[in-house]
Amino acid sequence: MSPAASVSSSAIVADAASGYHHLKIEGYSSLTALPNGQRVSSCHFTIGGHRWRIDCYPNGNGQDSAGHVSIFLFLDEDVAAGKGQGHASAAVITGRTQLLWQGMPRFAKWEALEQSRHLRHDSFNIRCDVTFVNGYKVRNAEKPAPDAVLVPPSNLKHLGDLLHTGKGADVVFEVGDETFAAHRRVLAARSPVFSAELFGAMKESSTNDLVRIHGMEAQVFKAMLCFVYTDSLPEMKKEEEGAMYQHLLVAADTYNLERLKLICEDKLCKYIDVCTVANILALAEAHHCNVLKNACFGFLGRKANLMAVMASDGFEHLNASYPSVVKELSAMHSLT
Template sequence: MTTPTTVSTCTPETEQGKHVFEIFGYSEYRGMGVGELIRSGTFSVGGHDWAILFYPDCPCDYITVCIKHLSQDAKVWASCELRLVDQTTGLASFLHKDGTRLFNPGDYFLGSGLSKKRTQFEASVYLRDDHLTIECILTVKKPRVSTTQFLNKIEAPPSNIMEQLGKLLGEENTTDVTFSVGGEIIGAHKILLAVRSPVFRAELYGPMKESKGQHVTIEDMQPAVFRALLHFIYTDSLPDVDKNVGEFNSELIWHLLVAADRYAVDRLKSVCESILSKNLDVETVSTTLALAYQHNCDRLKDVCLGFVSSSSVMDAVVATDGYKNLKTTCPHALIDMLEKTRRFHKT
């Protein structure tokens, strides 16, 4: 009789979170006294609670920022990045980073944190209109142990259906519909398009279908955008974004959001909104905001308005070409932007 062998595995699991702490009326906190602090709201990363601590009156005329582990029932391995935001651009240009270390309940990032000479800080771009912004990016690391299994258990291979469907994009001999896009002819498979897009289903199979449904002309779309749309329909991914994170192309994502809305590919539309919301800057926020209004992206609209109102970048945004276009194409967005900024600075 064979003795059964069991096995379990341990793999590292990482969770990252970002917290932004806005401090208004900075001058009112000067003179609080050494050891006195301002604490952010509690935020959670990796199942643990944390807070940003700001000390306006440290010895030797310094200001200091650090992080505290608030959870009282567990230890955790974590690393931290602390940033001060440039109030003229909205970008986090000053960076302090602590490597991974073990936190006991109630621990601080002792001896580290972000410290800066008060006179140097008060003359810097990090303080404007008595307002500063602190960003904290926490990375929590913990082991993930699998359930115990028999070693001789036969495991099924992982699904590769998306990889197989993706190969169909290059198989011209199996396509049953062609699209003319910007002078290029692109082949595809009607049934796949119909399953993934109700608009394609109506065009290719419904009463509004083209003659015989064999050839369709696509107006007002670049070939590269249509190819990216097809790639997502076939594989549920965007290779130029998912696999090359450092090569963000805002113009492509803008056009893809429009295409996703046009063909009712809702998941692609949400993916585009997510990517744009994570890559907002002074130059792109106005164009992104206009698209959010035009294509009913309420969550993206709120993120854009929040970026402008909370990062003190209004003057820089107003100077961009995107803002000039926004005034023409989406004037009601300006009213919402100004009202959001006004409400934010009243709180």
């Protein structure tokens, strides 16, 4: 008989604290008139038992960063060397420092910031995330606990397999030229609209297991079904994502899938440009997506962007369908 194998284990555990601070920069156009190297500072905030501040140099902290906004995180207290280690991120700030500060001298170039949706009403926001590591602890054990339970992460793959195989399906949806087999109880549990259609007063005939879907493309319905079963969306081609998220937002609102609607709203905020903003703004207004609407208004807050969009067919549709939105834009720019 072979001797029993020796088993041991240990763990390195970081003694860390995390938090974040929101900083709003107002009056951006006036602040850029400050000379190179001059800073403005946030109020102090505490994370991990230490006092921090954010320093902003609207015209760069040095000659190499003139014409840029420079941002630095500063540990504003006396700390013994080697006591701790701070890590922070403000938008795209990354890195690690052992003592006083870290940041980006070229955090944002003026031209890029002024053309982005982040600058709105002459102000923009920065979120600075800080993780402060005071040290590390080592935990040692000769043997793992024999009754230790390893809990795997949440996984709805089996429900996705159920959709893919159609096993036990009791309803079929016809969308255009395609059909999709599904499970009434799964759909009803996820969507109150499906619940009413399949089990409530809106149910058609008890002998009719075929439901026709009108006004929706087959690939959109398929993606929505994937979300219903797996709480995630299928992979999409990059060039199709913008249009798909618009269609999925409408589908999510139709079937009261609130999380899917919020996901689409968040995604569409990143697809706003001169070619898409009019259609996305109309969509946001029609489906009460306030964050998406504000993102569109932020982009159109730049008069050059608004002028380019006003020449498009999409703007004509927006004006015809939602004249109140165009009036809001006009008031924002004091247009006549």
